[in-house]
Amino acid sequence: MSLDPRTTLAQQDEPPRPAAPGKKWVKSVRVQNGIDTEVWEEVDIDSGASGPSWGARKDLRLLNHDLPRVDAPDKVTGRAVYTHDVRVPGMAFAQVLRCPHPWAKIVRIDLEPAKKLPGVLGAVVLESEEVKWVGRPVVAVAADTPEHAEDGVRAVVVEYEVQRFAITPAQSQAPDAPKIAGNRDNVRVHETEGELADAEKALAECDAVVEGTWRVPVQHHACLETHGVVVDYRGGDSATVYASTQGTFTINSDAARKLKLKGSQVVAVVEHMGGGFGGKFGMGLEGDAACKLSLELKRPVHMLFDRASEFLAAGNRAGGVHVLKAGAKKSGELHAFIANVERHGGVGGGSNQKQPYIYRPATSHTQVKSVLTNTDSSRAMRAPGHPQMSFAMEGLMDDLAYAIGMDPLEFRIRNVPDNRRTDYERQLRQCAELIGWNSHPHRTAPNRSNDELKVGIGFALSTWGGGGGPECKVEVRLLPDGSVEVLSGTQDLGTGTRTYVAAIVAEELGLELNQVTARIGRSSYGAANASGGSTTTASLAPAVKHAAWNARKALFQHVGTLLGVKPENLRIAGGRIEDSTNPESNWIGFKDACAAVGGQGISAQGEWQRELASNGVGGAQAAKVQVDTLTGEIQVLHMVGVQDCGLVMNRIATRSQLNGGMIQALSYGLFEERVVDPDLGIVLNANFEDYKIAGCKEIGLMQPVLDDGDERNGVIGMSEPAVVPGQSAIANAIMNACGARLREMPLTCDKLLMALRGAKRG
Amino acid sequence: MSDPQSTPGAQGAERNVFSRRSLFRGAGAFAAGGLVADAARAAATPTSTRLAGVVELELEINGAKQKVSVEPRTTLLNALRNHCTPPLTGAKVVCDRGSCGACTVHLDGQPVYSCMTLAADAVGRKVTTVEGLAKEGELTEVQRALCEHDGSMCGFCTPGFVMSITACLERKPGATLDEIKHACAGNLCRCGTYPHVFEAALAAGRALRAKGGK
């Protein structure tokens, strides 16, 4: 993703130069590589004056309401076809052979034993020289059944020359550690901000100083549908690639290159996809394998990772260590802050984890470095970097608040950026109200009683960009029979894209939701951005609105002539178009109007409209937790999330997103961790039995609240911030409940029991 | 693939005779192996059978009998998805280890993990998949409630939840929230649809009771 050429990074508070005539500068948030960055944009002063508008919220019929998903019936009956489910004639099933070593040179690969087996159709080498992380696919085998493909994979002979490796950050920082990236050091310092001496001086001025080391494990996306594609290529000059991807348009040109075709000869299809969470862009190793096999066999290849490959070779959320020291004044001012951050992103560097997160200390010093290891590289994962930063920073905030005897809620409000205070305060207070904080007996110090069962409450905040950009092209068709379809190449990850695309058109044309068919997930439809950084809705919805608005305008032209009315005097509602000056007698039904257009009906295009989008989102979350001090059991009783996001497209789907964010954070906080044996170099829990994610019984009362105090009338994405603060709020609730500060995730009973025992002994 | 036919071990005087020698022949040695295991016949006259190589099994899926050519190792899940006509891909391959519930189907009305069931073990039992619930396109109360309450996001776990909730409510339409959680505890969702799934299950239970369940 590249920045719009009209923009410039907003490193200063002032625009880079005076605005051109008729233009003005606006500051907005863009997400690049999963990191939200503030940029200055030069825009037309009067743009949008005559363009489409969402209208007043109170006038909306469909948008900002609870809409049933248009594809829900397909999903509940098993009719929805995901990439995993694609079955085309002659299709071969493929699987990969993974390298069992964290670092090895490949001496020899013999595919012949596999090729001789019954049912095996072909085998290709994916890597022939060197493997630097455990689990990297080396060979792919295609066969008539998945069972035979597995036989083939196991028959392949690969001889390795095993190298010394560094699996843990400690190993790779040892003096004699092997250098993972050529001659470069395993540790890279990315940025240092603020003078350490200044921060230390400021610390000395504080009334209370706290410090701690927060440790965050590597998390997996754990999408239920694994990464994969079905490459339908049978020789010749065209191919269809079905992909489980967050970017329809990240597939076709990439696949074309691999299949030695032109981009225009490949169609990418993403009808339904089973979760992405930031980890599914482009063809990946699985796509590479499928294309190689399909090219060789000239037949369709179904190449979807098995679960172990998904854990080992499909990315993850980087782990990290955040060493924080900070001081506050009795007034509640966060006065001094020092952070040393280590990012653990495997053979990659890991994403941004810069402190301080959200809160603004008077003086701070931060250093961020990354530590390479012989494990699969991290990838973008829902709000990259934010949950890690949040876990450490929000814990520190509570510790400081208690140290000065202040309510952590008030301490937060005191220290958020000035320009966000109103929003965060509103959101925090609503959380407090709903979770029962105001009547909670332990608001300025943790509960130190000897009770066996103890209940605590904790809070945390989130921030994100969520804005859109001019990448989508949408077409709305009004067919002569009155049916309406809207086409965009965009993909629905489960957020409900398909539904709001139809709803926007139905709203504009005065129709019901079921009168509009949304066709998405195909690269032969209009271009659309990849779904990363919560940018889909803010990019797509304005373009859909624009196309629908253009379609209505075109229809009004025809109808105006027909009814003898100026188009600007027409209005559309309830399936008819009427003369607003004489609505009772001068009107025409929508269907008749479409028929009257003649020919092929109306085809209208739409592009992104800046005025219909907005950016910059925030939210607050609270968790109420019960701790059993006898067993260390931690139960999340109640979570509240209050989230702003401008104009909501579909309220129930947005609440689902917010629930989903909170639940993923709960799961991350309580259970998730990739476990690698440091000596053997093997991943010990690459399956859903041992890599635990939250199930039904972990879900207490969940209250997702859409913050209607946010009155911006533009569309903004909100999926990322929803996942940021949950685990932090839970850790704070545990602290509030029993005085045990767990600084290492996951927050499990063993850690709590040992912490409580230590506290008792101490 | 060879034509299905009975193995020697299943015929006449040789039935029930298992010699070590034959057991240790490789599976490939039974190139002609295979038989249609017929539950009714098996029940009438207990017969030891052996399956090797590619075998033809008769399964009863969603009320209709269907023959599939699979291996003894083929799971019910893979048989449904890869060997049925048309393919029944509602049940999903997710963990393939009985840990996530996305492959849940009913065997004689009880929810099971089809990834942890051999297709051969489904012979003589009634298999119901998510495709078999809605009769003539009419959604069941569970399905309808899931649509109304936004019970699916990406939807990959949804067929499994549909099967677990359906079995739970068939047994007890008045299932409480805790009972629903218990019945679905073997189903995982990554998007975090749980709260809306629970709401849907409770609503479906109410609807079923209104229709005259208990």
Next chain:
Amino acid sequence: MKSFELVQPATLEAALETLPAARDTKARDSVKLLAGGQDLLGELKEHLVAPDTLVNLKRIPGLDRIEHGADGSLTLGALVTLARIENERAIRERFTLLAEAAGAVASVQIRNQGTLGGNLCQRPRCWYYRHEQAVCIKKGGSECFAYGGLNKYNAILGGGPSYIVHPSDVAPALVALDAQAVIRGKRGERRVPLEQFFTLPSEGSVLRENVLTSEEILTHIVVPAPGAGSWRSTYLKFRERGSYDFALSAVALRLSLDAGKVREARLVLGAVAPIPWRCEKAETALVGRKLDAETCEFISRLALEGAEPLEHNGYKIPLTQGMITKALRKLAN
């Protein structure tokens, strides 16, 4: 999973015929018994076992029977599913902890297929054992990788040279019920107290968890009548993830009370040792005591005497003590 031949015997005798002799070390792993398959299929898929033949026991009549004897005993066929044990009213009333233990296993789907025999004979869940590449001592290697490795879930009692924990929920419950295992071999039947059915890695073969040889089949479990007195029992399981998990620690407790004091007791721990861990000292110490706070404190400490935690599982001591306390309190009320 490797290709195999599926043999479906119609009688126990025919099934026994298929089994290789125990002394035939080469052949004995080439045949595996299939009951509910909920553990075996996992083992096959992970290539921890790669038999040429599976012997499906499901078509043998009678192995799925539940019988309540006139003397108050209970006989369960090895093929009885966990769901049936969980849901049968008479078992819930008379052998409460067994029904609770069966109901605590995994998920509905697994309990619908998983069998009693399969649950008792399931293999360990140790990360290293379950990882094909880690050829640990339980798979014929020379080392227990958990001992010096990541051993959060491993044994604190009875470990060495392997430090697995026995993963079964119903096993501790059945040991607490003084159950017997009925084992059929080619040369007849033997009965083994379930407590002796399970073997420590230091006693039996480190490659196995019980006394079954490759030419035998566990056919039934017999639970004797509870005996005189007012018996009550419970099975408490601690899961890291409440929805569905193997135990981190579990307590099977059964006792008879006489005027508020314990007359007789059985206390068996799960998930802390390579076998269901019977705490005989604690059982004896319980006799004559009231179930008060002091007893809870005393007994939970006594039961964990001799525990030797590894680097990452020290928490299992306070956890198990807490679970014992909860079980004693529950039965006091």
